[in-house]
Amino acid sequence: MDVLNNHQDFGTSKLNKDLPCAVCKNPGKSSVLMIPGKKSCYGGWSKEFSGYLVAQASEASRSPTEYICVDENMESISGGDADDNEGVVYPVEIGSCNTLSCPPFVEGRELTCVVCSQ
Numbered sequence: 001m002d003v004l005n006n007h008q009d010f011g012t013s014k015l016n017k018d019l020p021c022a023v024c025k026n027p028g029k030s031s032v033l034m035i036p037g038k039k040s041c042y043g044g045w046s047k048e049f050s051g052y053l054v055a056q057a058s059e060a061s062r063s064p065t066e067y068i069c070v071d072e073n074m075e076s077i078s079g080g081d082a083d084d085n086e087g088v089v090y091p092v093e094i095g096s097c098n099t100l101s102c103p104p105f106v107e108g109r110e111l112t113c114v115v116c117s118q
Contacts, residue, residue, distance in 0.1 A: 019076060019089070029117040034069045036092075037105065041116035049073075050114040054089040067092065069113035 029046070039050045051072040056065045070089065091110045094100055105111070 019070070019074060031118045033116045033118070034113060035116065036067065036069075036113045037100070037111055038114050039112050041114055045116035045118045048115040048117055050112065053092040053111040053113045055092060056089050069115050 032048070033045065035041070036053050041047045049069075049071045051070045051074065053067055054070050055067050068089075093110055094102070094105045094107050097105070097107050
């Protein structure tokens with residue numbers, strides 16, 4: 001999976017870098033929740049990480065898949081620089097303030113997310 005463009009939100013460029021896949025499992029905690037549009041968890045929940053909401057699409061069809069939360073300190077796979085575009089993640093941006101309330105959201109900005117456990 002490649003990052004679409006050079007989003008500095010991720011600290012360093014991840015342009016055409018392959019991303020590792022992760023599934024949260026926290027012993028002793030039975031629920032994991034991803035909350036789009038937030039950077040903190042609800043009371044009683046523990047923050048696993050926060051970052052940016054992205055959607056993945058294939059080069060051939062450009063049909064969206066599920067939304068995922070990518071850690072703001074995301075890593076890339078060593079040697080994963082092929083730029084094969086087999087799967088590309090696109091940061092989700094606020095298209096207009098007609099769909100989400102501005103403020104707190106800002107038109108044209110990437111949407112944050114947080115992964116919480118309980």
